């Protein structure tokens with residue numbers, strides 16, 4: 104059977120460092136490697152959303168037939184007979200450069216520094232610009248993908264391009280479409296979005312969004328932003344009044 | 354941009370989100386730039402996320418999110434023009450019109466911009482005023498070219 108005929112998701116075998124492994128036709132190679140328990144560094148991949156291939160960290164060497172090459176594994180499809188090598192000199196060399204670039208891009212991120220250190224990279228030869236000095240964001244776009252594809256709020260997106268590329272709320276003002284669910288905060292690999300909460304208000308810091316919290320009618324505990332309840336309620340055809348009690352009291 | 358005008362542009366493009374780029378171009382043609390209020394109204398009218406409209410508007414250098422004046426003066430700051438005195442020209446215009454490069458005068462008369470090489474290096478320093486190329490520029494010639502605008 105040729106690969107074109109293999110249905111997506113069919114069980115196949117491929118090799119990792121010479122070991123036979125089971126995978127599913129056309130699944131993400133990085134996803135498969137993780138499930139199989141292999142360690143591959145990565146910052147921009149999440150099973151729940153589309154892949155973007157932004158951080159370039161998940162490099163592996165793949166071989167199909169005689170040709171061997173280096174590729175990012177998150178956006179590489181698994182196929183039968185694929186041979187994967189995880190830690191070749193070429194992978195190490197390229198990964199080192201990627202780490203150095205990331206260290207220059209987000210020098211203020213402890214997460215990037217820690218991961219780089221795990222792979223033996225402790226400094227960068229690249230110049231850190233004055234604006235980048237305090238930056239933690241690696242522009243992986245995971246926050247926006249989650250907000251669009253999972254939450255459906257479409258509150259944030261990349262702006263500009265090239266050296267002006269940025270991840271901001273529109274006009275870098277309060278993101279009016281943000282429902283304050285905190286999904287982006289959770290998923291951000293460098294924890295640079297920030298969520299603050301008082302008994303009255305939840306703030307998503309990077310998007311300048313302040314959202315009043317709904318208090319449970321029974322126990323009085325604030326449990327979710329009112330705007331979030333309204334938006335989600337509208338989607339499923341319920342009114343805010345249907346949501347005035349927290350999960351614990353229901 | 355008033356509501357009716359915006360709606361007519363949207364209708365002209367069949368209210369199709371696939372035509373968002375063309376819609377933005379039409380707005381820019383009318384207004385010379387993309388005002389924030391117009392983009393917000395556009396997103397609401399077409400039921401599109403503002404984040405998406407903003408992402409597209411900031412992606413292309415041809416769009417301006419800052420007000421643009423009636424006249425456009427672009428000074429080439431490419432290497433060749435740079436060594437032949439383009440920075441001094443920029444300084445000069447900034448002083449004469451009380452505007453910083455990349456911005457527009459308070460009376461919306463003139464926008465001053467810089468670019469990197471327009472491919473006419475032999476003529477440097479080069480200045481483009483409302484689409485017209487002026488080579489071998491100096492402060493005196495610059496004043497003459499910009500005089501009609503100043504006197505408007």
Ligand code: SF4
Pocket residue numbers: 246249250254256257258259278280281282283284285286287288307310
């Ligand atoms: S907190 Fe706001 S921006 Fe973040 S995922 Fe939720 S809705 Fe989107």
Ligand code: SF4
Pocket residue numbers: 239240241242243244245246247270290291292293294295296
């Ligand atoms: S804020 Fe976080 S998730 Fe969003 S692009 Fe930056 S690093 Fe990635």
Ligand code: FES
Pocket residue numbers: 133144145146147148155156157158159160161175176177178
């Ligand atoms: S995880 Fe593959 S490029 Fe980031």
Ligand code: FES
Pocket residue numbers: 429430431432433434435469470471472473474475477479
């Ligand atoms: S540097 Fe000015 S035209 Fe080339």
